[in-house]
Amino acid sequence: MGEAKRRKNLGISPRGKTEDIKLPELDKKALQQKVRSILYKYPIIPFLFYGAAIVILIGGLLLVFKSFKIA
Numbered sequence: 001m002g003e004a005k006r007r008k009n010l011g012i013s014p015r016g017k018t019e020d021i022k023l024p025e026l027d028k029k030a031l032q033q034k035v036r037s038i039l040y041k042y043p044i045i046p047f048l049f050y051g052a053a054i055v056i057l058i059g060g061l062l063l064v065f066k067s068f069k070i071a
Contacts (some may be wrong), residue, residue, distance in 0.1 A: 007014060039045060 004014065
């Protein structure tokens with residue numbers, strides 16, 4: 001028995017139709033301009049990200065060497 005028949009037999013009103021979820025539109029140009037303006041305002045940010053990545057990489061390598069007692 002289908003859901004519609006079961007709802008009718010139980011005296012329940014038909015199920016309402018679901019609405020499609022509307023995703024917000026991304027304005028790539030505006031987002032790109034915002035990122036560029038922040039990077040122009042604070043030019044040190046890329047260096048901080050690269051420095052943090054290098055520190056994490058070296059720390060991970062040291063942890064692996066220490067845990068496996070390679071050196």
